[in-house]
Amino acid sequence: MAKLVLIRHGQSEWNLKNLFTGWVDVNLSDQGVEEAKNAGRSLKAEGLEFDYAYTSVLKRAIKTLHFALEESDQLWIPETKTWRLNERHYGALQGQDKAEAAAKWGDEQVHIWRRSYDVLPPMQDVNAEGSIAGDRRYANLDPRTIPAGENLKVTLERVIPFYQDEIAPKLKDDKNIVIAAHGNSLRALAKYIEEISDDDILNLEMATGEPVVYTFDKDLKLTDKKILTKKAL
Numbered sequence: 001m002a003k004l005v006l007i008r009h010g011q012s013e014w015n016l017k018n019l020f021t022g023w024v025d026v027n028l029s030d031q032g033v034e035e036a037k038n039a040g041r042s043l044k045a046e047g048l049e050f051d052y053a054y055t056s057v058l059k060r061a062i063k064t065l066h067f068a069l070e071e072s073d074q075l076w077i078p079e080t081k082t083w084r085l086n087e088r089h090y091g092a093l094q095g096q097d098k099a100e101a102a103a104k105w106g107d108e109q110v111h112i113w114r115r116s117y118d119v120l121p122p123m124q125d126v127n128a129e130g131s132i133a134g135d136r137r138y139a140n141l142d143p144r145t146i147p148a149g150e151n152l153k154v155t156l157e158r159v160i161p162f163y164q165d166e167i168a169p170k171l172k173d174d175k176n177i178v179i180a181a182h183g184n185s186l187r188a189l190a191k192y193i194e195e196i197s198d199d200d201i202l203n204l205e206m207a208t209g210e211p212v213v214y215t216f217d218k219d220l221k222l223t224d225k226k227i228l229t230k231k232a233l
């Protein structure tokens, strides 16, 4: 029975400041570091042992993975970083205050940008401050692949092929996998794995630093989902 564990990164400095973040590479806050370590302790308490780890190319997820693996004595396992697990690109909203955006455009519009399945945020100008143009970590990507703003649907369309090609075959081979990534790249994965409808995905939230443990049978049918909540520690 293969296990797949999803961990949303611990609180980031921009989560703390309530800023739209997306592809901006911000660090974990002090609380986020503690959340990541706690996640690792709960993995250890559950006896979860992994064969492979995956994360994004953003430090809040990479560090969360490392803190969690260190706390569970598994820092040695093979690890892959990919832009495909990055947070959804929040377009021109990146860097803006979420409360100020709600005051400017209205709560409903901001909620639609944040949680609707297929409404795109305003696109980011390639020359805008904080744009990833020229960022070495994306240098090998086809420029047409680099987003200027994504909704959950577009995020899912880049996350799921990676899952199908890289992760699903390993789960089928009975390997245990941990993924440390982001609220919306993980919502996309959860939507696919749990077969959540386009409407119902609006209501799925991923808490920071709370591992979600999926169990699959040998045909990759989902047999169990368990959330290791923070208060369980």
Ligand SMILES: O=C(O)[C@H](O)COP(=O)(O)O
Pocket: 019, 020, 021, 022, 087, 090, 114, 182, 183, 184
């Ligand atoms: O990118 C961000 O701002 C957050 O990581 C997730 O944002 P959300 O809560 O609006 O989905």
